[in-house]
Amino acid sequence: xxxxxxxxxxxxxxxxxxxxxxxxYKQLATxxxxxxxxxxxxxxxxxxxxxxxxxxxxxxxxxNKFYQLVDVxxxxxxxxxxxxxxxxxxxxxxxxxxxxKVDSIEANSMTxxxxxxxxxxxxxxxxQNWPEQMKYLYSISSLNFADAGVNHFSIEVLEMDDTKDxxxxxxxxxxxxxxxxxxxxxI
Amino acid sequence: xxxxxxxxxxxxxxxxxxxxxxxESWHLSRAELQVLTLLLAHQGQLVSKHMLKTGDGQGxxxxxxxxxxxxxxxxxxxxxxxxxxxxTVKGQGYLLRPSNGSEYRGINYLRLHxxxxxxxxxxxxVMLAFSVFYLKxxxxxxxTQALMTSILSLASGQQVRLNLYxxxxxxxxxxxxxxxxxxxxxxxxxxxDWADVYASLSHDKQVLNMTxxxxxxxxxxxxxxxxxxLSRPKTFIDSAWLHEVNIxx
Numbered sequence: 001x002x003x004x005x006x007x008x009x010x011x012x013x014x015x016x017x018x019x020x021x022x023x024x025y026k027q028l029a030t031x032x033x034x035x036x037x038x039x040x041x042x043x044x045x046x047x048x049x050x051x052x053x054x055x056x057x058x059x060x061x062x063x064n065k066f067y068q069l070v071d072v073x074x075x076x077x078x079x080x081x082x083x084x085x086x087x088x089x090x091x092x093x094x095x096x097x098x099x100x101k102v103d104s105i106e107a108n109s110m111t112x113x114x115x116x117x118x119x120x121x122x123x124x125x126x127x128q129n130w131p132e133q134m135k136y137l138y139s140i141s142s143l144n145f146a147d148a149g150v151n152h153f154s155i156e157v158l159e160m161d162d163t164k165d166x167x168x169x170x171x172x173x174x175x176x177x178x179x180x181x182x183x184x185x186x187i
Numbered sequence: 188x189x190x191x192x193x194x195x196x197x198x199x200x201x202x203x204x205x206x207x208x209x210x211e212s213w214h215l216s217r218a219e220l221q222v223l224t225l226l227l228a229h230q231g232q233l234v235s236k237h238m239l240k241t242g243d244g245q246g247x248x249x250x251x252x253x254x255x256x257x258x259x260x261x262x263x264x265x266x267x268x269x270x271x272x273x274x275t276v277k278g279q280g281y282l283l284r285p286s287n288g289s290e291y292r293g294i295n296y297l298r299l300h301x302x303x304x305x306x307x308x309x310x311x312x313v314m315l316a317f318s319v320f321y322l323k324x325x326x327x328x329x330x331t332q333a334l335m336t337s338i339l340s341l342a343s344g345q346q347v348r349l350n351l352y353x354x355x356x357x358x359x360x361x362x363x364x365x366x367x368x369x370x371x372x373x374x375x376x377x378x379x380d381w382a383d384v385y386a387s388l389s390h391d392k393q394v395l396n397m398t399x400x401x402x403x404x405x406x407x408x409x410x411x412x413x414x415x416x417l418s419r420p421k422t423f424i425d426s427a428w429l430h431e432v433n434i435x436x
Contacts, residue, residue, distance in 0.1 A: 007306040011313060018317055025324060040396075040411035043432075046418040068413065106328035132415030136394055156331055158352075158385075164407040168385060168398065170331055175354040177387040179398040179409040 032105060034074045034112070034157075036167055038180035042066040042085070044132045066093050066131040070178065072155060072169075077102045079114040081153075085134050094122035094130050096137055103152070110157040115150050116141065140174050160185075190227060193269025199224065204264050213264055218249050218257040226273065226283035235280040333385075334359060339370055342377040349373070352387040362388045365395055365423055372429035380408060380436030395423045401436060410436070 044064040067086040073079065079102050085093035100116040121138055122130070130138070145151050158177075159168040165182045190197045196205045202220045205212040215223065221242040225234055240249040249257070258281060262270040274282045333350040340346055351366045353359045369386060373379060380401040387396050399410040412432070416423045 004306060007310075011306065011309050015313055018313065018320070022320060022324075038411065040413045041432075043412065043414045045414055045416040045422065106326050108326045109328035109330045111328060132417065133394055133413050136389060136391070136415065140390075158331065161407065164402075166400070166407040166409065168400070170352060170387070172354065173390055174394075175352070175387050175390050176394070176413075177352050177385045177396050177398055178411050179385070179400055181409070 032074070033076075034072065034185050035183035036070075036072040036169065036180040037183050038070040038072070038169075038178045040068040040070070040178065042068050042131050042133050064131070066133075068131070068133065070180070072180070074102060074112055074114075074155075079112065081114075081155075083134070083137060085131050092122075094126070094134050096121040096134065096141065098141060098151075098153075100150070110160070112155045113152065114154065115152055116145075117150060119145065119151070137174065143173075192223075192227070193265045193272050195265060195269075197223065197227070204261075206264070206266070216257070216260075217246065218253045219260055221246075221249070222254065222257045222281075223261055226281060230283050231285045233276050233280055233282050237280075239280065335363070335366065337366070337370065339373055341374060341379060345378060347373055347379060347381055348383045350383065350385045352385065354390055359388075361392055361421065362386070368424050368426070369397070369429070372424070372426055372434055375426060375430075376435035378435070392421070393417060399434075399436065408436075 042065065044066075046063075065088055067088075069082075069084045069086070071080075071082045071084075073081070078099075080097070080099045082098075083096040085095065087093050097120045098116045099118045100114050103113040103115045105112055119141060127135065127138075141151055141153070143151060153174075154172045156170045156172070157167055158170050160166070160182070162182060162185060167180050167182050167185075168177065169180055170177050190199070192204075194207055196207060197203075198205065199220075202215045203212045204215055204223075222239050225239055225242065236251070236254060240251075240254055242248075258273060258275075262273055265272060272284045274284060276282055331352065334353045334356065335351045337349050338346050339349055349366060349370055351359075351362055353362055365388070366386060369384065373381070373384065380403065381399045382402065383400045385398040385400075388394070389396070393415060395414045395416070397412045397414075399412075401408045414423050422428075
């Protein structure tokens with residue numbers, strides 16, 4: 001067999017192996033699924049009394065109190081995160097939904113980097129009645145949206161215990177730490 | 188006529204091989220001289236055993252054993268660094284590699300000539316693609332560590348671990364102050380359901396997030412509290428407020 005033919009076959013085999021490694025890596029990276037559900041108590045401290053929201057317990061308190069539910073869903077290369085806000089009486093105080101794709105997964109730090117492509121929220125004309133945390137989230141999630149049409153955020157799993165359905169996550173760029181229930185995970 | 192062979196000079200007329208670095212000379216036997224002369228005459232080419240044994244046909248042919256011995260002696264003359272110049276081609280004969288003081292480079296150069304240029308370019312391209320793939324996809328990330336972790340000892344003997352997280356190692360005075368207040372509030376509990384407490388401030392320092400984690404009946408218990416404070420100076424939390432929201436669990 002001619003030498004050039006041997007070289008060609010070797011290079012083709014090597015290329016095929018590298019391509020196969022790439023495909024396997026991509027399959028492994030994109031087959032990860034994570035569903036989290038997080039609930040928080042929100043306190044707006046030292047804000048002027050808002051007739052539409054409920055004050056927290058305590059006669060001297062001027063805090064407005066809300067509840068927040070956050071659902072995180074990541075599957076393959078898609079990601080969704082829904083923030084829902086409730087008044088103490090259970091009525092809705094607003095919501096923000098973001099959908100996008102997973103840009104990258106950093107396995108060492110268990111970090112998902114997400115590019116948000118669509119974002120919807122409650123009627124902005126009622127923004128004055130929104131919880132302060134929702135206003136903050138609306139503001140930070142709108143960064144770059146007007147210019148680039150995309151906003152980036154990341155979810156880092158700091159701690160995780162599947163046996164106790166618990167995960168501690170750090171959301172960036174807001175630097176929000178949050179304990180969540182694991183609804184489903186395969187990471 | 189003298190010829191350079193590795194670290195030796197071969198004087199064919201006198202039948203001598205001279206080791207240049209030590210200035211030592213060896214008189215070659217008939218068999219060694221015949222073999223070396225033929226190998227030099229066909230340098231870079233395979234010389235069959237039959238040809239090496241018969242030589243020019245004027246003398247009696249060499250036996251297999253004397254040929255092997257001659258090759259072995261010549262290799263030992265050339266020394267460890269040059270003995271590879273005489274290459275055995277199994278079952279066929281011997282080959283003297285080209286020698287001009289840089290025989291190994293010469294051989295590699297010759298061999299490279301047999302490889303088509305495009306093959307080398309393709310190989311280079313594959314290696315480059317592999318390097319790019321490796322650099323792009325290799326995970327160099329490190330888990331975020333708490334900026335500060337402290338262990339709080341409560342009156343009940345229980346220990347609570349307080350972890351403060353920040354997105355920067357600078358300008359965290361407010362976070363440390365809140366950590367102090369939280370520590371004071373938790374210690375004042377005397378007893379608490381929580382084993383771990385985590386706190387972070389939003390990037391604009393307007394929102395304080397706290398996560399409490401403990402265990403009850405083998406199940407983890409979680410509580411997240413997010414406090415927004417737009418006042419100046421910011422209070423976020425104090426002992427009375429922590430008591431009011433039942434921080435002890």
